[in-house]
Amino acid sequence: MDCSELPTSDSNHILINNGSTKLRNTFFDSKKEMLEIHDLLEAFYHKYGYDFRQYSEAHIKRRILNRMTLSGIEDIQELKIKVLNDELFASAFLQDLSITVTEMFRDPLFYKSLRENVIPILKTYPFIKIWHAGCSTGEEVYSMAILLQEEGLFERTTIYATDFNQQVLNRAKEGIFSMKMMKEYAANYKLSGGKKVISDYYTSDDDNVIMNQSMKKKIVWANHNLVTDSVFAEVNLILCRNVLIYFDRKLQNNVQSLFHNSLIPGGVLCLGTKESLRFTDYNEKYSVLDEKQRIFKKKY
Amino acid sequence: MQYEAIVIGVSSGGLNAMKIIFSLLPKKFSIPIIIVQHIGSNSENRWIKLLNEKSNIELKEADEKERIEKGKVYIAPANYHLLIERNKTFTLTIDERVNYARPSIDVLFETAAEAYQKKIIGVVLTGSNNDGTKGLQRIKECGGLTIVQDPDTAESCFMPASAIASFKPDHILPLEEIVKLLIEIDIQNKKSE
Numbered sequence: 001m002d003c004s005e006l007p008t009s010d011s012n013h014i015l016i017n018n019g020s021t022k023l024r025n026t027f028f029d030s031k032k033e034m035l036e037i038h039d040l041l042e043a044f045y046h047k048y049g050y051d052f053r054q055y056s057e058a059h060i061k062r063r064i065l066n067r068m069t070l071s072g073i074e075d076i077q078e079l080k081i082k083v084l085n086d087e088l089f090a091s092a093f094l095q096d097l098s099i100t101v102t103e104m105f106r107d108p109l110f111y112k113s114l115r116e117n118v119i120p121i122l123k124t125y126p127f128i129k130i131w132h133a134g135c136s137t138g139e140e141v142y143s144m145a146i147l148l149q150e151e152g153l154f155e156r157t158t159i160y161a162t163d164f165n166q167q168v169l170n171r172a173k174e175g176i177f178s179m180k181m182m183k184e185y186a187a188n189y190k191l192s193g194g195k196k197v198i199s200d201y202y203t204s205d206d207d208n209v210i211m212n213q214s215m216k217k218k219i220v221w222a223n224h225n226l227v228t229d230s231v232f233a234e235v236n237l238i239l240c241r242n243v244l245i246y247f248d249r250k251l252q253n254n255v256q257s258l259f260h261n262s263l264i265p266g267g268v269l270c271l272g273t274k275e276s277l278r279f280t281d282y283n284e285k286y287s288v289l290d291e292k293q294r295i296f297k298k299k300y
Numbered sequence: 301m302q303y304e305a306i307v308i309g310v311s312s313g314g315l316n317a318m319k320i321i322f323s324l325l326p327k328k329f330s331i332p333i334i335i336v337q338h339i340g341s342n343s344e345n346r347w348i349k350l351l352n353e354k355s356n357i358e359l360k361e362a363d364e365k366e367r368i369e370k371g372k373v374y375i376a377p378a379n380y381h382l383l384i385e386r387n388k389t390f391t392l393t394i395d396e397r398v399n400y401a402r403p404s405i406d407v408l409f410e411t412a413a414e415a416y417q418k419k420i421i422g423v424v425l426t427g428s429n430n431d432g433t434k435g436l437q438r439i440k441e442c443g444g445l446t447i448v449q450d451p452d453t454a455e456s457c458f459m460p461a462s463a464i465a466s467f468k469p470d471h472i473l474p475l476e477e478i479v480k481l482l483i484e485i486d487i488q489n490k491k492s493e
Contacts, residue, residue: 003451003460030386030414034386056383056385056393057385057386058383058384058415059393059395061414062383062407062410099393099395101394101395101396242394245364245393245394246391246393274364274380279365
């Protein structure tokens with residue numbers, strides 16, 4: 001590669017910078033800006049009922065600035081007015097603030113540990129209820145369904161898959177994923193200890209795959225908001241992975257309270273590989289099944 | 301000028317570059333360093349152990365909500381973006397890839413600029429894409445110090461060249477000179493405390 005021939009700027013770069021630099025030049029008032037963002041989130045909550053007030057500031061700010069650049073909005077006041085008066089725009093804004101990134105068998109070693117350490121516990125129950133909180137477009141829910149089928153537990157299980165974002169829930173229900181991504185998921189599935197080939201679980205055309213109908217019959221898709229809604233059901237296993245990292249400590253603690261109240265004694269809680277119970281009131285209320293994969297068992 | 305943190309972005313050729321940096325930085329170096337190195341999503345980060353063997357300062361993976369402290373080196377975990385909050389703690393996210401990367405250098409640098417304003421030093425090293433360019437520019441706009449590895453000395457010149465092509469960084473230097481500059485700044489920092 002000859003770097004002396006690098007163009008002096010690329011068009012994509014200019015596009016992105018037009019918004020943010022014109023808008024917020026040197027020495028902007030970061031504190032004032034944050035107050036305006038809080039004010040916007042407060043107004044959004046009171047008008048639409050979605051509560052992002054206790055989300056990570058840095059994350060929310062990035063998302064908001066991206067939206068402003070994309071829509072050519074100059075300041076947060078202007079954004080607030082648009083959000084409050086234009087419901088279509090508000091709906092797009094809600095999608096901006098939602099975390100919808102997921103993949104099948106994300107962190108394959110977690111699924112391996114699930115097979116080894118959690119499945120034997122689930123096998124002792126006549127009926128099994130699983131709560132997948134913050135399921136987004138459903139990739140991890142279908143991963144769980146595959147795993148349960150291979151372990152012979154699927155028929156006696158109900159999976160409650162919930163998210164506050166109806167748009168992603170609708171997509172999850174369809175169970176249609178791109179062929180291109182499925183190739184990556186196939187590698188994850190293999191690493192996770194999958195017993196068959198992942199293509200056994202879907203039918204496909206050139207571009208897309210659709211998950212087998214038989215997998216959907218045990219999945220209940222439901223709208224539930226971890227921030228504002230209460231206990232959903234009494235369950236044997238909760239999976240909530242890479243959702244709590246977006247929340248501040250206080251909100252994390254509230255959600256852990258919700259999880260603790262939803263699990264039966266001896267029930268299992270699975271968090272994301274970078275999430276922990278350490279700074280919550282619930283650390284002592286669980287024993288550790290797998291420290292590295294963040295799998296915990298509620299004490300009796 | 302009191303600098304409170306250093307952010308470093310590095311991609312292909314990064315392991316060798318970091319071996320050099322951390323074999324040269326003294327144990328008493330006190331400005332916290334935060335690094336994004338592009339790495340495979342299922343990486344077990346054995347390379348952190350490898351670097352620790354060569355380094356005078358301990359390197360560790362950044363934990364969710366961990367407070368940034370003096371004398372420490374933090375590395376973004378594989379497959380997560382690393383963000384800095386105004387209260388100088390870390391946030392990890394699984395948001396979409398930025399510049400095909402997660403962790404992305406731009407994400408770290410842009411949030412670092414917001415959190416530290418002019419009290420941040422941004423460093424772009426060897427790499428073969430343009431991640432880091434936008435973030436380093438943001439640091440410059442906020443009044444922070446910007447340093448780019450001299451592309452002629454980089455294992456992969458594209459990333460430093462991309463930054464230089466977009467704006468004028470404060471320093472363009474080979475690795476060893478970057479380390480010397482950082483040590484000098486750290487000494488001045490301590491004197492003015």
